[in-house]
Amino acid sequence: ASTLVFAEHKDSKLEESTLNAVTAARKLGGPVTALIAGKDADKVAVSLADTEGVDKVVYVKDDAYEHSLPEDTAALIRAIREKIGATHIVGAHSATGKNVLPRLSALLDVQQISDVIGIEGEDVFVRPIYAGNAIATVKSADPIKVLTIRTTSFPAAGKSGDKKAESEESSAADKSALSEWKSESISKSDRPELASAKRVVSGGRAVKSADGFKVIYELADKIGAGVGASRAAVDAGYCDNSMQVGQTGKIVAPELYVAIGISGAIQHLAGMKDSKVIVAINKDPDAPIFQIADYGLVGDLFTIVPELTKKL
Template sequence: MDKARTAGFGPELTKSQNVPSYTFRTIPHPGFRTLLRNFAKQQRFASTLVIAEHNNDTLGSITLNAISAAAKIGGDITCLVAGTQCAKVAESVSKVKGVGKVLVAENESFSGFLPESLTPLIVNLQNQFKFSHVLAGATAIGKNLLPRVAAKLDISPVSDIIGIKSEDTFVRTIYAGNAIQTVQVTESVKVVTVRGTSFDPASTDGSGAAIENVPDATVENSVSKFQGQQLSKSDRPELSSASIVISGGRGMKSGDNFKLLYDLADKMNAAVGASRAAVDAGFVPNDLQVGQTGKIVAPDLYMAVGISGAIQHLAGMKDSKIIVAINKDPDAPIFQVADYGLVMDLFKAVPEMTNLIKSS
């Protein structure tokens, strides 16, 4: 017999018998031990807190992506709606499929999603409910808030994940999207930001989750104060959520030439973006930048016009369903990722496309 399996056997001679009797000690099979550990993990990793982004009136679409990621982790999903007069948002969140509970915290200090105000609230909720995961979208808000939460909890956050392998193992990109990294987290709480373009939005046809008010949502923030915000208005779709995006690069040569893209975008109901080179050159404002240090987009159609294809730009649009590149340089790296490529002077190609759409 295997020594590992006989280690628990020991002879025990009795005075009343001439033959030895044996005392048996049960030793669980290693596979059974693993099964027990995994079961214990599942029991422990059973609840996720998702931070909802909103404007006190409508729910941000990134929250639906974060809830979808939470559903992949498994277990109960609780969503935190913090703000002022945000009952309408809480009602919307309660109808998202997979959400089991909505926590509402209303306080003037939560205006503007200042991390100095929200962090104490989230830490208090974590201490109370012992969530296994805390998730938010990998937006300016999420990237500003969750690292602070993680620091207060004395753990390391995981940023900008694009996939989930298990409740403690996540996938993200590194080196401007040139490599994929798999990260296993051993912390008791997993604090994670989610790349919205990598997860489908959760359905909004849920049965209706319970809505509860946070009993003590009073926090003190003496280091920062929200003064207000001014959002740019445009008749075009919002860049991050548009189904069609037309981006220009340094090849546009000037900001005035971006009018070519605006005219085409208006005909196609598309959003307009830009590469970092175009932004750094002052052609367009930085809120149009697509890339690793700009906005991450994944439209049904992405048109790269006069963009060479630096890896930092590719990291922000490589998940697009169809990529079309227009560049007069046949060796431009953008053609390596494009589904369709047109080697042509953009100042001839774009007006022709606009005219063709007009005539149709």
């Protein structure tokens, strides 16, 4: 194998999810080249070169790739892949990876394998289907394999120390500018990022209001946790959509997951059931969340959670 990793960046910093993708790429055997493109690609390339498992970095310093618009980014990955002759392309199953890599796969005429949780060989991959209710092992017959990997299934690659990878600048591919990036509204927070946090505290419909989420934030801050929410809480407008944990939101697998006022719909469980330890706090003793929780506590969250925060 020879693998090209599609590296992502945000605000001129390497995205954490790329470190998980590098670990997955490493499992394929063979050399790993990382591609980074954007206005500060040269700066991000420095962090990539210092990532364990990366043998070579290719960077394309060009404003056109800053927002990873899929039309031009897919064309660029195709061009770089051809140049280095990679047999595998790996990216994170993130919003950007999901947007760009299937388009690339169509350009390459290959059937992408999405949301990979296990790599059993150069052409055998494991992935969840039906919201994680079944696990499929598939073998690809395509000459080039394109994978998006589930970040929680592959540990983040560490720093390489003094064995830094070489970096090489590359020119842009043909650009079509089919779409135009206008603006973004990203919720800023000092709390740990949900997808990679070691601890996560999530609130559901029973939190009742945006104001009610205060008790969730207080507990999270006390234990240094990221904050999540169920789809019901997001849809009700208690919190931002970026906080949604579940099959259609973020997939998390922290060491500790505290589900507060969350009944445990399949949709939500699909996003957090790989957490190491699950705590459920809910006033309904029959809530399905208790069937998968390691520790359950039945009662009113507005009494229990402040008490928990105070005693920790």
